[in-house]
Amino acid sequence: MFKTVWKKMIGLGLxxxxxxxxxxxxxxxxxxxxxxxxxxEQAAETTLDKIKERGKLVVGxxxxxxxxxxxxxxxxxxxxxxxxxxxGLAKKILGDENKIELKEVTSKTRIxxxxxxxxxxxxxxxxxxxxxxxxxxxxxxxxxxxxxxLVKKDSNINGIADVNKKGVTVLTAKGSTSxxxxxxxxxxxxxxEFENYAEAxxxxxxxxGDALTTDNALLFGMAKQDPNFRVVDETFSEExxxxxxxxGDKELLDVINEYLKEIKANGEYDxxxxxxxxxxxxx
Amino acid sequence: MLDYSILIEHWDMYMxxxxxxLKASVLALIGSLAIGTVMAVFRIAPIRALNWIGAAYxxxxxxxxxxxxxxxxxxxxxAIGIRFDSFTAGTLGLTVYTAAFIAEVIRAGILxxxxxxxxAARSSGLTYLQAMWHVILPQAVKIVIPPMxxxxxxxxxxxxxxxxxxxxxxxxxxxxxxxxxxxxxxxYIFVALFYLLLTIxxxxxxxxxxxxxxxxx
Numbered sequence: 001m002f003k004t005v006w007k008k009m010i011g012l013g014l015x016x017x018x019x020x021x022x023x024x025x026x027x028x029x030x031x032x033x034x035x036x037x038x039x040x041e042q043a044a045e046t047t048l049d050k051i052k053e054r055g056k057l058v059v060g061x062x063x064x065x066x067x068x069x070x071x072x073x074x075x076x077x078x079x080x081x082x083x084x085x086x087x088g089l090a091k092k093i094l095g096d097e098n099k100i101e102l103k104e105v106t107s108k109t110r111i112x113x114x115x116x117x118x119x120x121x122x123x124x125x126x127x128x129x130x131x132x133x134x135x136x137x138x139x140x141x142x143x144x145x146x147x148x149x150l151v152k153k154d155s156n157i158n159g160i161a162d163v164n165k166k167g168v169t170v171l172t173a174k175g176s177t178s179x180x181x182x183x184x185x186x187x188x189x190x191x192x193e194f195e196n197y198a199e200a201x202x203x204x205x206x207x208x209g210d211a212l213t214t215d216n217a218l219l220f221g222m223a224k225q226d227p228n229f230r231v232v233d234e235t236f237s238e239e240x241x242x243x244x245x246x247x248g249d250k251e252l253l254d255v256i257n258e259y260l261k262e263i264k265a266n267g268e269y270d271x272x273x274x275x276x277x278x279x280x281x282x283x
Numbered sequence: 284m285l286d287y288s289i290l291i292e293h294w295d296m297y298m299x300x301x302x303x304x305l306k307a308s309v310l311a312l313i314g315s316l317a318i319g320t321v322m323a324v325f326r327i328a329p330i331r332a333l334n335w336i337g338a339a340y341x342x343x344x345x346x347x348x349x350x351x352x353x354x355x356x357x358x359x360x361x362a363i364g365i366r367f368d369s370f371t372a373g374t375l376g377l378t379v380y381t382a383a384f385i386a387e388v389i390r391a392g393i394l395x396x397x398x399x400x401x402x403a404a405r406s407s408g409l410t411y412l413q414a415m416w417h418v419i420l421p422q423a424v425k426i427v428i429p430p431m432x433x434x435x436x437x438x439x440x441x442x443x444x445x446x447x448x449x450x451x452x453x454x455x456x457x458x459x460x461x462x463x464x465x466x467x468x469x470x471y472i473f474v475a476l477f478y479l480l481l482t483i484x485x486x487x488x489x490x491x492x493x494x495x496x497x498x499x500x
Contacts, residue, residue, distance in 0.1 A: 174462050175461075193449060194449055203448070205358070208357065
């Protein structure tokens, strides 16, 4: 009986949740407007000057993404690939990797936060796209992610061609671009979509599918969690991650690109990559 | 106003989901009726061990959330080498779960048949099973029709649990269509209409059956 009531409530709950999200969206809009005044006052000096003046680099990062930006519940520290890149940048600009302030951003909040001056730059697994280039300026690619496959260690699947067969089942999350992508690129495979990647991974562990597909950045996190699984080398979509700055912030952008070149040349980048991804970057 | 283009554009998905929900419901209905009847008879049979098995089954299963029972079939059993696909795992979970409720309904029906019926049947030379099958159960069936109808309707709605384990039912395709189109409300309204297409006839059918049996009594 309770079960029945519950089922009916799901629909209502969904509507309620959606409206709640919409409200949250509105309230952050208001913040944006308030901050525009500050932005105008400081428009005279460049972002780089401001960073040096306050002696601190403010970077927007993710707090909820394993390996890239994850708040460690034990220490309260945010850790990950993006964080190490951000710290290195603080060292480059201010000479000290601790002269940094991390602010949590989500895929939805990061561009507004950058544009209203709350953060100086975004280092948050942000894919460089033409759409976004209209709103922000991107650095060179600092991480090349792409859709890939997570499979059992001893699996003979090594790429998209191996799953484009009848009888092969690929798992992913409901409504993801990964789902649309895999259907287009492996039309022969059976695609099963779960509530989220955690559930899809549980199903994969139970042998309910042959592979799990999404961005390799996420897959690396799962493979690290369970060593019985590996990420195949091949990627079949390109998701180049870039560091974003405000449009026209050329001075800061030049420093960032110079920094990225430096760490790639001196091996620092490889060290960070290996520390989080667990293998050397492929070039 | 509902966006009917969603229904038209995703007709195939709705139909596949509807067909699978229907299939899961019919299979689970037959299965749970069989298991439920056996468990009900176990609970009242004059053999201690059987009573115990029946009671344990009912109390254990009906006090666990359906989704967990489904997970046992979907991700639990594979750990010991038994693997069912999503649809089968979901249907089995639904069957096992519903059987516990059906067992209780049938047990109540059997107990509602006056005791003298069994005594008379046994003293006319029928065995316990013969008396149960030919005398008690036919009378119990009439008594249990209304509560049984409720269980069947619950079963159809509970089949939406398949959506969680990618069981290709109505709920699963509803989720897919809504995350693809973002027209959440309309998509689920159509899903609800498809469920009503199954449950309302079921409801009417049970009512009609009830009236017919009441006359023949």
